[in-house]
């Protein structure tokens with residue numbers, strides 16, 4: 086189904102914006118400011134690069150930072166990541182400051198359509214003198230945008246005092262080349278600067294991405310989503326991988342790509358669930374469970390407002406529905422649940438069972454299968470899909486750890502499987 090389905094770059098940017106909440110509020114705000122400033126610089130300098138991709142470079146320039154914080158400094162991440170209003174402090178607090186360009190670049194290596202010189206500029210933006218030509222100008226632009234955005238984080242209003250100090254800092258900077266300095270100073274002097282970095286109308290690009298290209302970006306969001314809790318670290322990626330294998334087995338490769346995207350994004354609504362609830366170490370009570378269940382509606386809202394194809398949204402938002410009507414949020418029944426949705430349902434339950442939870446250990450595959458069987462007997466999950474899953478596992482066709490695109494460095498310091506409710 087849906088041959089040649091594409092997803093617009095706008096959809097990714099819209100989803101990324103949803104992450105400006107809880108632990109990530111400051112981090113994402115900074116990312117958007119850097120993106121806007123660096124795109125403006127590249128236009129001003131007439132750099133021969135696609136300005137949508139320059140924007141993307143700005144958005145993703147420190148994508149490694151929260152992942153380093155979450156794996157190496159979980160307490161800091163939990164308590165402070167979203168509260169710090171000064172990026173300098175964040176960099177000084179732990180080694181993530183120096184390490185983030187390396188990790189960010191490693192993570193971005195999976196985003197193959199992003200031009201190489203842009204990901205290299207991310208790698209060098211703390212030390213642009215190490216590269217040449219266009220890459221050098223790009224890294225200096227990124228460095229400059231980063232400096233201005235960090236300064237902006239220290240001020241309530243982006244007028245007088247902020248402008249005065251930022252202009253001074255840029256002028257006095259020993260490394261930034263004059264061309265980049267001049268461009269930045271001109272942009273800062275425009276009356277519209279504050280508008281540019283905060284209120285400017287929404288990002289709009291005409292770029293359409295293939296499902297694979299979009300998937301490589303969506304995976305970055307999924308890291309941010311699932312790394313919020315040690316127990317969910319690999320959840321969405323596992324669900325996506327398992328769903329893809331099943332779809333390839335009983336449908337087609339194209340269907341595999343489609344459910345993969347839906348699998349990645351199925352729990353994206355959890356970004357709106359508070360850290361307190363997410364980190365609760367015991368079973369949730371009825372009231373908390375009710376709140377937790379709202380994540381599906383939030384997934385629906387985020388995806389349908391992002392501009393992604395409705396078929397992806399419909400698959401993702403039905404992952405807690407059950408064939409006998411006992412699921413949520415709509416209580417749909419078998420006649421309304423199509424095969425892609427059923428695949429995701431089985432994959433989500435299976436993955437959740439083999440993951441550790443704060444209140445129980447991870448189940449073995451045979452134990453998980455037993456539970457899935459009883460769900461099927463009760464008429465809740467699709468037997469044909471379960472059979473396909475069993476076959477895939479029995480044939481050793483699910484080499485899960487290999488398919489993670491988390492850099493080794495992070496993968497090995499994080500716990501093997503995780504929670505996910």
Ligand SMILES: [Fe+2]
Pocket residue numbers: 115119146147231
């Ligand atoms: Fe930055």
Ligand SMILES: [Fe+2]
Pocket residue numbers: 351352380404405506
């Ligand atoms: Fe869910």
Ligand SMILES: [Fe+2]
Pocket residue numbers: 320324351352433505506
């Ligand atoms: Fe899930």
